[in-house]
Amino acid sequence: MTELLTCAQMRDIERRAIESGSVTGLDLMERAGQGIVDAIFAQWPELLRQRGPVPAPPRYFRQDEGGYFSRRRAVVLCGPGNNGGDGYVVARLLHRMGWQLTVFGMGEVEDMPPDARVNRTRWSALGPVVPLTCDAFLAVSSGRGLADVYVDALFGTGMTRPVQGEALKVLDVLAGSGGDDFASRTVAVDAPSGLCLDSGHVPGRPEGYGRGLRSVALTVTFDSPKVGHVIGIGPDICGRLAVCDIGLRPWREFEGDQIDPDAPGGTMRHMNVRLSGAPMVREGRRDPEDIARHLLKRASGGHKFDHGHCLVVSGGVARTGAARLAARAALRIGAGLVTLAVPPDAVAEVAAQTTAVMVREVTGPADLAKVLEDRRIRSICLGPGLGVGARTREMVAVALEAGRHVVLDADALTSFADDPGALFALIEKGRVVLTPHGGEFARLFPEIDARLNAPRLLADDEAWHTALAAQGGPLYSKVDAAREAAASSGAVVLLKGRDTVIALPEGPAAVHAAIGARAAPWLATAGAGDVLAGFIAGLMARECPPGDAAECAAWLHVEAALAFGPGLIAEDLPEMVPQVLRGLENGDQPHLVGQ
Numbered sequence: 001m002t003e004l005l006t007c008a009q010m011r012d013i014e015r016r017a018i019e020s021g022s023v024t025g026l027d028l029m030e031r032a033g034q035g036i037v038d039a040i041f042a043q044w045p046e047l048l049r050q051r052g053p054v055p056a057p058p059r060y061f062r063q064d065e066g067g068y069f070s071r072r073r074a075v076v077l078c079g080p081g082n083n084g085g086d087g088y089v090v091a092r093l094l095h096r097m098g099w100q101l102t103v104f105g106m107g108e109v110e111d112m113p114p115d116a117r118v119n120r121t122r123w124s125a126l127g128p129v130v131p132l133t134c135d136a137f138l139a140v141s142s143g144r145g146l147a148d149v150y151v152d153a154l155f156g157t158g159m160t161r162p163v164q165g166e167a168l169k170v171l172d173v174l175a176g177s178g179g180d181d182f183a184s185r186t187v188a189v190d191a192p193s194g195l196c197l198d199s200g201h202v203p204g205r206p207e208g209y210g211r212g213l214r215s216v217a218l219t220v221t222f223d224s225p226k227v228g229h230v231i232g233i234g235p236d237i238c239g240r241l242a243v244c245d246i247g248l249r250p251w252r253e254f255e256g257d258q259i260d261p262d263a264p265g266g267t268m269r270h271m272n273v274r275l276s277g278a279p280m281v282r283e284g285r286r287d288p289e290d291i292a293r294h295l296l297k298r299a300s301g302g303h304k305f306d307h308g309h310c311l312v313v314s315g316g317v318a319r320t321g322a323a324r325l326a327a328r329a330a331l332r333i334g335a336g337l338v339t340l341a342v343p344p345d346a347v348a349e350v351a352a353q354t355t356a357v358m359v360r361e362v363t364g365p366a367d368l369a370k371v372l373e374d375r376r377i378r379s380i381c382l383g384p385g386l387g388v389g390a391r392t393r394e395m396v397a398v399a400l401e402a403g404r405h406v407v408l409d410a411d412a413l414t415s416f417a418d419d420p421g422a423l424f425a426l427i428e429k430g431r432v433v434l435t436p437h438g439g440e441f442a443r444l445f446p447e448i449d450a451r452l453n454a455p456r457l458l459a460d461d462e463a464w465h466t467a468l469a470a471q472g473g474p475l476y477s478k479v480d481a482a483r484e485a486a487a488s489s490g491a492v493v494l495l496k497g498r499d500t501v502i503a504l505p506e507g508p509a510a511v512h513a514a515i516g517a518r519a520a521p522w523l524a525t526a527g528a529g530d531v532l533a534g535f536i537a538g539l540m541a542r543e544c545p546p547g548d549a550a551e552c553a554a555w556l557h558v559e560a561a562l563a564f565g566p567g568l569i570a571e572d573l574p575e576m577v578p579q580v581l582r583g584l585e586n587g588d589q590p591h592l593v594g595q
């Protein structure tokens, strides 16, 4: 399990480390710079070899730095803050290896934070700092061809507003807008500059610089990935993500799910977010694959009811497919018994297409209440194909009042678009999972959705500033939105997408990112969401708590999609579950985000 940090958390950790007196900001910056250089040579080992005859060293090359002279060239773009400071360290370290450097700088040295200023001054003893302009940047490449490496150290966790002016022009060119492929030679320090590491958005540029033409080859971040690396467009523009340990572990105090009410930016930003399905770096919380492993161990000799009875409520005639998918998924995930509650007109249709799943005629809300008198029914899934309207609202009310574990998806959510409060009033904490996609989320949580979407759509700087100031912190993220929705509804909220966020009403959140080795774009297929709802309901029938069920289901969903591969349709997902579970039993390595 990997813990994701917000920018504020990262700053807190750094502050605590420095205040302890065991390490200085300069030490950390030096380690960061060294980590970037190491990551560059790990990415491009061929750069360690000499190339061609060695020319005479330029005026500023100092033999007493102890290196040799190389034909390798790097262009380093340094911003006005500590991200720029890291850049100056990289320049110095590459120079020590004999590289030829062109270093661009922003701002005046006296305005820089102290550690960055020291490193800029150290660099200035070795070579010039060229004021950053797009023309100057292009001139370097047009005269001598592309450099071996470009280092983007303009802005990192301290980015506070949309990038403008010459820096913006350079970032667009770097992303390929001029036709040159700088990006495949670019290493980004902490983030491709301009990416908000809390939200995964590039303010003012929804598609990223150069209209998202190219991603940088490598992003090197420190201590832990940040939320913005794995959500929004972060994964599209970061390239390979390398995490560099700079010795801050002893000062991380984010064990468990602490709430720090005094923290700037409010409590929400200061609680743990974990990246589900990533390499385990810290103990303490159950990973989805562990939950799945646990589920494999059915008590021997148990009766089918010991493994839980799940009820999936179906829509009417010609609209039963979605519920059938969910029911099949619940059965495959190991619910001992799954029953489809079907309106009279659709019974024949459903019965003709199901075997292991049982069919029960349910005429309406009153009848559903009667069915739920059977206490063996542990979980209920409502929404897929159910239809939008009063009948669905009543069915949902009956299910929620029956005191079972309930997953609400699709039409069950949309039916409350006019009065979400009526739904939330019925939700008993610890029993309910809501699984909206973006559209359903907007219908249920319009104010939260407006906050989530407003800033990233604003290309207008002043408006963005106002929005930012109103929020009192960095860009509002999908994680913030899911958390706020969970807190206000009292349910576990699983907000779908490639970057699925699962938030518990008590605050903990996890991101399940289908990126890197877990990328499964073919999962965005009709009916996949119905299967996910069925997985969650099935797991809750097996007495898996709602948060664990949501997280485990999201993990299995992607794992099943990966096991099948392209060409997948929703029906295939439940059928891949046995293979995924067998893999777990055999100790096969699940797909890890970081690979």
Ligand SMILES: NC(=O)C1=CN([C@@H]2O[C@H](COP(=O)(O)OP(=O)(O)OC[C@H]3O[C@@H](n4cnc5c(N)ncnc54)[C@H](OP(=O)(O)O)[C@@H]3O)[C@@H](O)[C@H]2O)[C@@H](O)CC1
Binding pocket: 010, 011, 013, 014, 028, 029, 032, 079, 080, 081, 082, 083, 084, 085, 086, 113, 154, 155, 156, 157, 158, 159, 160, 161, 162, 163, 164, 189, 190, 222, 246
């Ligand atoms: N934390 C740690 O443990 C460690 C952190 N480390 C490194 O420090 C980095 C964070 O440094 P940081 O806090 O100084 O922020 P940074 O990203 O350099 O930006 C701030 C500067 O940019 C400016 N500025 C902002 N937006 C702008 C815009 N759109 N357009 C123009 N200017 C803009 C802003 O100006 P201001 O808002 O103050 O006017 C300020 O001058 C982090 O990413 C990592 O690389 C490592 O050394 C290892 C240890």
Ligand SMILES: Nc1ncnc2c1ncn2[C@@H]1O[C@H](COP(=O)(O)OP(=O)(O)O)[C@@H](O)[C@H]1O
Binding pocket: 410, 437, 496, 497, 498, 500, 514, 519, 520, 521, 522, 523, 524, 525, 526, 527, 528, 529, 530, 531, 532, 557
């Ligand atoms: N790019 C993607 N990569 C992986 N999973 C995705 C991607 N886009 C969407 N998904 C997943 O596909 C499912 C789609 O569900 P949903 O939007 O409810 O569609 P439907 O109602 O057709 O089933 C969700 O679980 C979502 O997280």
Ligand SMILES: [K+]
Binding pocket: 083, 152, 153, 154, 155, 156, 188, 189, 190, 191, 192, 193
């Ligand atoms: K950067």
